[in-house]
Amino acid sequence: AQSVTQLDSHVSVSEGTPVLLRCNYSSSYSPSLFWYVQHPNKGLQLLLKYTSAATLVKGINGFEAEFKKSETSFHLTKPSAHMSDAAEYFCVVRGNSGGGADGLTFGKGTHLIIQP
């Protein structure tokens, strides 16, 4: 079994300041972890993924995330927020059980608000 907890339902930052979106996970297997972004009325876009290689993962649009096994966390960060970053962000875990049911388990999402 696997689960994902996004610790904040809403995060508000000023343009140009750092962004931190928090995610904790649990998984019975060595997990693959993802961050997806969803802009209003759009589909989901993959930001980055962790697949047991480097623990610091760099993604698109200046985002990065650090996998910390001891803390079971995979927080998403960006040094400087841009207005275009305003969106819904989903932390996602995918099990590596080897079976066909390796579907994604989604967190409930964090709504990122960027103040001008």
Next chain:
Amino acid sequence: NAGVTQTPKFRILKIGQSMTLQCTQDMNHNYMYWYRQDPGMGLKLIYYSVGAGITDKGEVPNGYNVSRSTTEDFPLRLELAAPSQTSVYFCASSTGTGVYGYTFGSGTRLTVV
């Protein structure tokens, strides 16, 4: 490449009506998935397929059916629409399990009245 294409983008159904949500991918992915997204929630898995001719239930399959006659197509069928099926539906595909990410379609917004 078109990626994952879903049709229609929007649909309003009356209670008890039926419809099929279409999904096709041109990436030759073996794995395909249907998710629903309710307001303020993440996505929940309805059905998935690991290849042509093989389908299985996900977390919330009740009220839905699927088929996978070809690698490219994975339609989702609603037989007797209910208000609880009002949601945004996403189709996705993947090359495999575990380390691979998904490619998502742009979604179908369904309202049942």
